[in-house]
Amino acid sequence: MHNSDIPLPKDIQRPAETVLVNITPQETRVAVMEENRLCEIHIERNSGYGLVGNIYLGVVRRVLPGMQSAFIDIGLERAAFLHIVDILEQRQKPEQTLRIEHMLHEGQSIVVQVIKDPINTKGARLSTQISLAGRFLVHLPQDQHIGISQRIEDENERNYLRERLQKLLPADANHGYIIRTSAENATDAELQSDINYLTKRWQHIQQLSKISPPETLLYQDLPLSLRVLRDMYSDNIDHIIVDSSATYESMREFAMNYSQGALDKLQLFHDDRPLFEEHNIETRINQSLQPRVNLDFGGYIIIEPTEAMTTIDVNTGGFVGARNFEETIFKTNLDACHVIARELRLRNLGGIIIIDFIDMATTEHQEEILTELAQALAYDRTRVTLNGFTSLGLVELTRKRTRENLSQILCESCPTCQGRGRLKTAQTVCYEIQREIVREAHQKNAQEFRILASPSVIDLFLDEEANSLQMLSQFIGKPIALTVEATYNQEQYDIVLV
Known part of the structure; x- marks a missing residue:
C-alpha cells in the first residue's frame, strides 16, 4: 500500500504524433493520434468558446467575508468567482493572512483573468494575477521573478535557461516570466520574439482597460487551430493535417512568425472523403461516449464519471489465454493500464479517479501494475498525481480538471430518465x-x-x-x-x- 505520490517518469520517448484539424463554420475539432491510436480530442464550438485565459474588466457585485471570496460580473450569464487565494497581493505575501473585504468593495472595477471555465452550475473562477502564454514563455506582468517549468528537473539546465532569459531582458525590466518546457530547444531569437510579442500584448491590454466600460473582454486567447501550434507542437509531431484552406493559411502565417519548425509539417487535406472519416475518428469519438471499453485480450473496462469522482472497473471478460488464472488477471490489468491512461486523455476526465483493478495475489504484481500505469500516465499533457493502492486494493489518482469533459461537451442528460440512467418499470x-x-x-x-x-x-x-x-x-x-x-x-x- 502506498501513502505517498508515485513519481511519473519524466524523460519518456514520446511516440510520433499526427494532428488532424477539422474545421466547420460551427466548430473546430482537433484529433491527436499516437501510432494510429486516437489519444486526444479537442473541440471548440463558436457558441461555447472556452474562457480560460480570457482577461476581462470586471465589476465586483458581492463580497463574501465569511467565504473570503467575491462574485465578479464579467458579462457572462453567471457571475464569476474570485477567492482570496487567487488575488495577487495574497499570492505575493503567502505568509500573511489578508482579508478580501479590505481589498475589494461592491461596484469596484477590476482586471481579472479566467483560470477555470464555468462547469455545470459553477461560474467561472478568476484570478487577479495575470499571465499571458507565449510559445516558450509565460509572461507575468505584475511579478518580477523568473520561474521555470517543473518538468525541467535538471538544476544546471534550469540555471542555464534562467541566465539566457535574463541576458535578453532589458536591465530595467520589472516583469516576470515562466520558462515553459518547450524553451529547452529554443534559440535566443525565438525567445526574443516571444518577449516582444508578449510585451506588446500586455501594453494593448493596459490601454484597453483604461478606456473600456466594465464587463469588457480585454484579451482572448488564440483560437484552437492556432493553439495547436503554440501549445501542442513539438518535434515528435510528424504531420499536422488541416481540411480548410483558410485555416491552413492562417496556421502557416502563425507558424512563420512563431514556430517555424511546424511549417514543413503542415499539410492541406485534399480528398472527397471527410478528414475525420478517413482516419476513423468519428467512430472512435462515439465509442468514447460509451462506458465500456474492450481490451485487446478479451477483458474490458467500465468507466463511470459522476459529480464526485470517476470510477473505472477492470474485468477479465472472456480472457483465459494465459497459463493460469493469476497470470490472466495480471495480463488483463497490465493491458488496462495503457487503455485507462489513453481514455482519461481522450474523454478529458478530471478530478479524483478510482481504478478497481482485478485483485492480485502478489505485491510484486501490484508494484508492476503501478510502474506500468505511471509510465502510461506520463504521456498526458495535463498534470496527473498517482497515489498507488489503498488498503481496499483500489488505485487512486487525480487529474487536473481544466475544461468540460468530452461527454459534457457532446451530450446532455436524457430527458426521459433525467440522467439517472434508469426508468421506472x-x-x-x-x-x-x-x-x-x-x-x-x-x-x-x-x-x-x-x-x-x-x-x-x-x-x-x-x-x-x-x-x-x-x-x-x-x-x-x-x-x-x-x-x-x-x-x-x-x-x-x-x-x-x-
Missing part, C-alpha cells in the same frame, strides 16, 4: 397511478377517472393488471377509462377527472 408506474386514484377519490367528487399514459403502461392495465384495475373501480365506486398517449415516456401519466 411499467408495473411500478401502474401501482403509482392506482395509489393516486385512491387519494384523488377521497378528496374530489368525480363522475369518472381517465388515465392518460404511455402504450406500455396502458397495455399492462389491459392485460396483467386488468383485474386490479377492476377491483379499484369497484372500491372507489367510479368507472376508470384508459387512453393511450403515444408521446408520453414510460414514467409520464395524467389522471383526468371527468
